[in-house]
Amino acid sequence: MVGSYQSASAYGQERVQISWERLIFPNASSIELAGMPGADQSGYAGFADQIDHHYLQTFGTALLMSTISAGQMVGQLTAFGSGTYSPYGYAPPSHWTLAGEAAGGGASGQLGQFGQQSLQQGMNRPPTLKIRAGYEFNVMVTRDLVLVGPYKG
Template sequence: MKCVLPKDVRGATNNVVLLDRGTTVIGEIQRGLQQGDARVFVLWTRIETPDHALVSLASPGADELGRSGMPGTVDNHFWQRFGGAMLMSVIQGAFQAAGQYAGSSGGGSGINSFQSNAGQAVDTTLRATINVPPTLKKNQGDAVSIFVARDLDFSDVYDLRPIAVAPAPQHRQRRRDNNATGG
């Protein structure tokens, strides 16, 4: 998984651009979604700037409020998981009804054998599709958050040295003397 920073990321003092706009952040999905999950859990592992500087990250993905994981639209694949089994059940029910009708009229041995095979087919179909995991969809361009879990060391990337910052000039205001006579 990857995302691209839409704007510069600055240091704590706002004086230094640490990550330029267009920097790519690479992440790994921690585990696939399971039934009932509404978030995907991502571990952001690496940052690569447009100048190809690399920074190790190891920080979790979060939502806009800082909660762990990233929300999205979950597709539980209901029809894919149960549609075939439901159709097979309907077919099996139809043959069961036909078998009962044929049994009462004396010629149901072929239908009964088909019923047994249809029951096995429903079971096989359901077993094959019941474990389809859900998928989470997040639109491209949606904002994601990275909860930076530790201080990042940019000393290998930038050659920064502390400098003395001159204090801002003080502007003096002239004091007006109300008692003075002006000309």
Template sequence: MSPTKLLIGQIFIVFAIMVLGVWAATQWCAAMLGYQPQLGQAWLETWVFAIYRPWQIFAWWYHYDAYAPEVFDKAGTLAGASGFLGCAAAIAGSLWRARQASHVTTYGSARWAGLREIRKAGLLRPVGKFLGTYAGRYLRHDGPEHVMAFAPTRSGEGVGLVVPTLLSWTGSAVIHDVKGENWQLTAGGRARFSHALLFNPTDRRSAHCNPLLEVRRGADEVRDVQNIADVLVDPVPATDTSGYAGLSDSIDRHTWQLLKGVALSTLLGVGTEISFGDERSDLVRALRQSAQQNGARAGDQIVGRSLDIPPTLEVRPGWPLRVLVHRDVVLRPWRQGGA
């Protein structure tokens, strides 16, 4: 709760205590005087007693103090006690607001969680990603939310958070391990209950695959190669004259056509090599060389056609286009009826 709300609540409570105290003194005084008609018109009458306005005791005290001094003295004491009680409430409220000053959120509300908040968040469970320790107990998160850790270099975030999580996490994980330390420390342990694969194109131990081996020979060959090219190549974002990239425009350099041609050329050469086997006869060698040469020429033609395709600029519908003409353009006169 903000300090302003606390102050307003404190003022309201003190005022309510004083008003209720004076009102109680008024009602007690009226009861002691037997609700006589000389006390004036009641604010509200019930079948048991009458209810007067809180401040009427002061008028009664002024006019009838000589007739019942003891009653008015006790009523005044009761009203005065409410004032002291209101002062006590004001002091207690001030002390409470002083304690709340340590939770001021003027510059933000972030703070370290306490044990009750940690329990409420479910961070003391024995499963999940490691976050740290609290009072000798591990803090682990096992929810669907994302976890992000910020730490400077060589501060122990690897051995304190990443490595314990990888050794205990039984689900799938994709690790961007630039230094290779996490692989060396956790690959053996994770291999006991899961598949641990290293992908590093510069490392001989890296897992690898040849996408061309997935191409189905025959009628689906061109389609499969085109799908592989589409996966590997994305259109380049278009830019304006200032060099800023467009939001929905792109430049299609037809790179997938080139990749498709290279893949088909490779498959033609490999298919020719495999089809003739390892025969040593002159006829087989001649046929192999001829087929390889023809396949190479066919592949070169495919690649050459792909290289000759100019880039295509794709813009959004309704985009204003300016065309610079360096030669005279002669248009046939327009005639009604299209003649």
């Protein structure tokens, strides 16, 4: 049998859609099937066998994103607050200290934002649908098939 499948799976999809184009007999004769759909043993359209929802990667990514977010917050905690107290009163931070804290806070914010955007793309991963060799299926006949007689190999 010659056919094609729809490779673009969407989030929540659990079946692979198949359309059959041609049935080839061992003696090299063939019948055109013109896109007849494939069905499972129960008659449901498409094939459903093994599904990998990528739960481990999704929740691992969420944990990593929360870690990046926490690091981003820690990187910005000390910004603009590192003056010193002494017996003579409060001494504001020097302009060098303020510049360093501003640079550190800005860098941690930008790196955190980039990391979260990169990881967000991985969280929207659709499931992987696997159909193993030997999967039993049916062809939904959607038009008349003319068979000359019983097949004799």
